[in-house]
Amino acid sequence: VTVGHAIEDRLRVLAPQVLGPLVRRYGHFDTCEDAVQEALLAASVQWPDGMPENPKAWLLTVASRRVADQLRSDEARRRREDTVAAYAPTEQHAAADDDTLTLLFLCCHPTLSPPSQLALTLRAVGGLSTAEIARAFFVPEATMAQRISRAKQTIKAAGATFTLPPDDERASRLRVVLHVLYLIFNEGYTASSGPDLQRVELSTEAIRLARALHRLIPDDGEVVGLLALMLLTDARRAARAREDGSLVPLAEQDRSRWDRSAIEEGVDLITEALARAPIGPYQVQAAIAAVHAEAPRADDTDWAEIVGLYELLEHLAPGPMVTLNRAVAEAMVFGPQAGLDRLAALDDDARIAAHHRVDAVRAHLLELGGDEAGAYAAYRAAARRTTSLPEQRYLEDRAMRLRRAE
């Protein structure tokens, strides 16, 4: 690890810890957030020549000065407009931990659209620059800057304050936070086969944020479940794509390349959570990932256990994607026809009937059942429907393989 990387990592941990006190002191989340970004930038330029004795105090000083300057220059205008600061400074002292949690809730405010929640969380809590976030989402920097600035205006207009949500809203607000971290993870995980190595590793960042959240709310089973799910999924990263970026299906992955320490940590986390916390969808998904992770070979997979877990998941959080995965698991236990029967239930489901994954699963099950012509047609249909280049390539390969076999 280079000095530069060590400093970047340090800065990103400090970002929310600096932003919190600033917002409490001055109000004006928007201005403070910009000021912290500028302080982070200044630090990344200056620190490699010598770290300050107290990095957090250094950042606080630089950012405070910046906020004060900005507020002074805004003062005349504000006096004229007589606006009320949306973020009334609160006097109570809060620990850095509470600040990070409060920021997470604020950035995942329900009035924001998911893309805005993701972007704002990565910047204000994750300490990433707008340019890094823009690259990660494949949009121009100006587009991302606009999205972030608009997100800040939206939460200001919603009258959100820099305090933890009230108790009666806390559970539902936490669900939004978890969903945002899940989306950040997926964005990074699905892209990790892509050719762009310049991207910030979003899945790594999501795991870091989920770890922080777990440290702040250690007793919440779904936080543990999400963290375990991320670790167990990310453990497959090195095996899920070939050098050329093409995807390797789970059953064909070289399991010796799976990250054992991540699996161990994920399994430990989910085992403990299942034993003591109320069950929830992330925990069940983590449990399913754990069953896969613990099979030494694909043939050793305990599919019966997975079927049971999907039944539970369908009960807790029903949805077409769950049904789709359940069909695969049932096919492995009861034979391809059982899976195809389950799949038929999705034919009339407008949410998913035209989704390429239905055709992909159908193709796979038809192939298992020996219907090569049917499988070929379904793979081709799936390949035509997907908007993912690596998935399209994988599906075309499967189809071509069947044609060659004919």
Next chain:
Amino acid sequence: MIHLNPTLFESLSEAERDAVFRGHDELSKDLAATGELVGSAALAEPANTKTVRVRGGVPAVTDGPYIEAKEHLAGYYVIDCDTVERATEIATRIPDATLTAVEVRPVMNASGLEM
């Protein structure tokens, strides 16, 4: 993707044409403000088109479009938005939708999930 019929467009009055250009300006401004605009371009007339073919490693460049048609691809917007519904809603604001038609198609991406 904006399909344009030049004959139809030339038959418009100056005021009508101005309205088309104004509509594009306003849409671009709004999409930039919402953080949905990734990029856009207007493409030159088919008269400026060169078509390139390579056969047996030998390139051949000819003047004019690959497909002869009354309409041609006149420009495009690349947007990043939440849903297909939002994308088609944006497309209804492209002035050319009132004259010819606008096609909405997803951009392929490099992300993928192992199956």
